Structures are given as C-alpha cells and as structure tokens.
Amino acid sequence: MKWRExxxxxxxxxxxxxxxxxxxxxxxxxxxxxxxxxxxxDLIDIRYAHLALGVSKNPAVRAFAETMIRDHTAVNDRALxxxxxxKVQSQDNAFxxxxxxxxxxxVDELRQLSGSAFDQRYARNELSYHHTVNxxxxxxxxxxxxxxxxxxxxxEALVIFxxxxxxxxxxxxxVALQR
Amino acid sequence: xxxxxxxxxxxAAVAAALTPAGVARDVESRRxxxxxxxxxxxxxxxxAHSGDTVEWVNRDLVTHTVTARDESWDSHELxxxxxxxxxxxxxxxxxxxxxxxxxMHGRLVIRRR
Numbered sequence: 678m679k680w681r682e683x684x685x686x687x688x689x690x691x692x693x694x695x696x697x698x699x700x701x702x703x704x705x706x707x708x709x710x711x712x713x714x715x716x717x718x719d720l721i722d723i724r725y726a727h728l729a730l731g732v733s734k735n736p737a738v739r740a741f742a743e744t745m746i747r748d749h750t751a752v753n754d755r756a757l758x759x760x761x762x763x764k765v766q767s768q769d770n771a772f773x774x775x776x777x778x779x780x781x782x783x784v785d786e787l788r789q790l791s792g793s794a795f796d797q798r799y800a801r802n803e804l805s806y807h808h809t810v811n812x813x814x815x816x817x818x819x820x821x822x823x824x825x826x827x828x829x830x831x832x833e834a835l836v837i838f839x840x841x842x843x844x845x846x847x848x849x850x851x852v853a854l855q856r
Numbered sequence: 857x858x859x860x861x862x863x864x865x866x867x868a869a870v871a872a873a874l875t876p877a878g879v880a881r882d883v884e885s886r887r888x889x890x891x892x893x894x895x896x897x898x899x900x901x902x903x904a905h906s907g908d909t910v911e912w913v914n915r916d917l918v919t920h921t922v923t924a925r926d927e928s929w930d931s932h933e934l935x936x937x938x939x940x941x942x943x944x945x946x947x948x949x950x951x952x953x954x955x956x957x958x959x960m961h962g963r964l965v966i967r968r969r
Binding site: 740743744747748751752755833836837840843844847 | 894895916917918919957958959960
C-alpha cells in the first residue's frame with residue numbers, strides 16, 4: 678500500500694469518527710472540482726453560523742459564528758476572484774453534493790435544539806467539522822492542486838481554518854461550563 | 857566671517873535653550889511596525905517608549921482588530937492591507953488581542969523616557 682493510500686485510509690477513519698463520510702473519493706477530484714468543494718464547505722459553515730445567530734444567546738457561540746461568516750465569506754470572495762482571474766469556473770461534483778446532503782441532516786438536528794443543548798451541539802460540530810476539513814485540505818487537496826495560485830490560496834486559507842479549529846475548541850470548553 | 861560664525865553658534869545655543877522638552881522628545885520618538893500575517897502579530901512583542909508610534913498593517917485576507925486587553929484602545933476593523941497607528945503614552949495597557957480570533961495576542965512593553 679502506497680503512502681497516499683495509507684493517508685486516505687486514515688482520513689476515512691477520521692471522517693467516520695467525525696460523522697462525515699463520503700462515497701466519492703476526494704483524491705479523484707481535479708483543481709476546479711476541489712475549488713467547488715472548498716467553496717461549498719465554506720458555505721455550509723456560513724449556514725451553520727447563521728443558524729447559530731438565530732438561536733443562541735451564548736456570547737462565545739455568537740462571537741464564533743460571526744467570525745465564521747466574516748472569514749469564510751472573505752475566503753470565498755478571494756476564491757471567486759482567483760477563478761475570475763484565471764478565466765475558469767469551479768466544477769460541480771458529487772463530493773460537493775455529499776457535503777451538502779450531510780449538512781442538511783445536521784441543520785435539521787440543530788433546528789430541534791435550543792439553549793445549552795444547541796450551543797453544545799453547534800460547538801462540537803464546529804470542532805469536528807474544522808478538524809475534518811482541515812485534514813482533507815492539508816493532506817489531500819493541497820498536495821494534489823496543480824495551479825500554484827490556487828495552491829497558495831488553499832495554504833493561506835488553511836492557516837485561517839486551523840485557527841478556527843483552535844477557537845472552536847475554546848468554544849466547546851466555554852459552553853461546557855454553562856451546563 | 858568670524859563674527860558670522862559666532863552669531864550662528866550663539867543662535868543655535870539660544871534655540872536649544874528655548875526648545876520645549878516635548879519637542880526634544882518628538883525628535884527622539886520612533887515608529888514601530890507590527891505586521892499581521894498568518895493570524896499572528898509579528899513581532900509579538902514591541903518595546904516602545906512614550907511618544908513613539910506603533911503601526912499595524914494587516915496582510916491577511918481576513919479582517920482583524922488590534923484591541924487592548926481592557927479594551928481601552930481599539931483599532932476596530934482592519935481589512936486586508938489596512939493600517940492603523942497609535943501614539944504611545946505612559947499609562948497605556950500594553951497587552952492586546954484580536955477580537956475576532958481569540959488565539960491572536962500581542963504585547964507592547966511601554967517604557968518612560
């Protein structure tokens with residue numbers, strides 16, 4: 678088994694633990710499909726954040742959600758600007774659809790919750806979601822991306838998203854105290 | 857010629873004697889630059905004297921703030937490539953952070969002249 682295959686097996690195990698799973702292999706995507714997946718993943722987190730702002734009264738949760746909207750919107754705007762500069766368009770793909778389908782399930786679950794139960798579920802998901810997507814970006818997407826400008830953008834975005842993961846851990850700790 | 861030289865030296869001495877102390881400090885004040893990149897303040901610690909100016913420039917694509925720990929001073933939103941500067945005084949709180957990214961911290965070590 679090659680190292681890359683070992684990496685996918687490890688990634689698949691991590692995804693299973695995080696609640697995310699997919700039939701389509703992310704390693705099979707081209708640059709434009711990867712761009713679509715990343716854009717979709719940003720939109721999903723923005724969607725979770727808007728839901729959090731509509732439900733939560735916890736200051737830590739609300740501050741985190743506002744940062745997610747601000748940062749993921751900025752990254753997506755930059756991605757769109759790069760695609761325009763390169764005169765290409767992102768390509769819709771089955772992997773993006775799997776992400777959206779799975780996020781629909783979580784949104785349905787979150788809508789049934791309120792108060793502390795909502796805050797804790799939102800916080801835990803943000804931690805696992807960022808961890809999973811960061812692993813995917815770092816170990817699968819960045820090594821595979823061929824366009825140097827796109828690779829640079831993903832590397833810059835990864836630094837931002839790793840900080841989000843640390844921030845999410847703090848949010849998890851903060852909402853645990855309100856139990 | 858010699859008389860002119862004496863006049864110049866005398867004028868310089870008088871001017872120096874009459875210069876307010878504050879003006880002398882302004883001459884000595886320095887500018888410091890902190891770059892925000894990769895969600896870090898670099899350098900993380902700046903040693904500045906009262907009367908100095910510190911400038912922050914945001915090279916990240918996401919918006920940041922430069923906010924005192926006690927919120928007594930605040931840049932408010934700094935978009936990509938925006939700069940903000942602050943005049944240092946003795947009584948300032950030196951520890952600061954970014955409101956939007958709780959992992960980002962910086963420090964001004966403020967010394968009196």
